[in-house]
Amino acid sequence: MTRKNPISVPDGYFQDLQVRLSQIPSQEEAAPRGIRRLAPYVAYAASLLVLATVGNFIFRSAAAKEDNGWDYVSYLALSLDPDGLVELKEAEEPTEDDIRSFLLASNVSVEQLAMLDDEKTY
Amino acid sequence: MEELEQVFNGIVKQYSERLYWHVRRMVGSHEDADDLLQEIFLKIWTALPSFRGEAQLYTWVWRIATNETLNFLRKEKVRALLRFSSADEMAAQRVAADPYFNGTEAEREMAKAIARLPEKQRQVFIMRWWDELSYEEISAITGTSVGALKASYHIAQEKIKLNLSDAEVSK
Numbered sequence: 001m002t003r004k005n006p007i008s009v010p011d012g013y014f015q016d017l018q019v020r021l022s023q024i025p026s027q028e029e030a031a032p033r034g035i036r037r038l039a040p041y042v043a044y045a046a047s048l049l050v051l052a053t054v055g056n057f058i059f060r061s062a063a064a065k066e067d068n069g070w071d072y073v074s075y076l077a078l079s080l081d082p083d084g085l086v087e088l089k090e091a092e093e094p095t096e097d098d099i100r101s102f103l104l105a106s107n108v109s110v111e112q113l114a115m116l117d118d119e120k121t122y
Numbered sequence: 123m124e125e126l127e128q129v130f131n132g133i134v135k136q137y138s139e140r141l142y143w144h145v146r147r148m149v150g151s152h153e154d155a156d157d158l159l160q161e162i163f164l165k166i167w168t169a170l171p172s173f174r175g176e177a178q179l180y181t182w183v184w185r186i187a188t189n190e191t192l193n194f195l196r197k198e199k200v201r202a203l204l205r206f207s208s209a210d211e212m213a214a215q216r217v218a219a220d221p222y223f224n225g226t227e228a229e230r231e232m233a234k235a236i237a238r239l240p241e242k243q244r245q246v247f248i249m250r251w252w253d254e255l256s257y258e259e260i261s262a263i264t265g266t267s268v269g270a271l272k273a274s275y276h277i278a279q280e281k282i283k284l285n286l287s288d289a290e291v292s293k
Contacts, residue, residue: 005143005253006225006233009152017156021134021163025127028167077140 213237233287
């Protein structure tokens, strides 16, 4: 086996390497290794927090938009159709005739209806 | 602090190039060697205040470098496992794809055969063959007896020869 170095490095690599390596003490003084090791985890946690905040904001604004949309549609429908509003109010308080026709439609006999009317009279 | 910086800069000046070649031959690529060297010198700087002078500075620096390199190779092994590949094969592939390899085809085959050696045999072989360290120096750095190192080197040599003859046959 012969010994001849077959590998090389980029031009000026060792000069650059020595400069970079001798900067380690000053870099460590500025930000100790522990902090630098924690930095990626802190960045990860911060990005998660930002993501959660933005997600929450988007979700909430979408939900609010949805609610407002329905409110707006129903309000619009009622305000455009004042009769509809009246009908809705009347439907909430059914008349005697409404009750009678409902009972007839529900297979209540005329006799039973008369009995109910009599009870009402007394 | 300034005194430590001076010692550290002395270590950088004296050992960075030599350690680079050792690490480069161990890991097989310039980029990995560059990253690893940064880690090694960071470790040297952090451990420098606790250096008591019981070992020679030279042995102490080399010990940190070889331990960090072995740690890197162990991590590589796990990465290789996750990719359903073998670390030795990945190291050989890195050698094959190295853009800073200027040697002949035979030299590339030899570098690949070295890369396929188990980590510790590779370490002993590279330290003896390429770094030209004596067995006594390697023993002080690795904490392995001279006899075990000689045996390891001999086995590594045989494996490389075998690998090279296999490569020759498969052509």
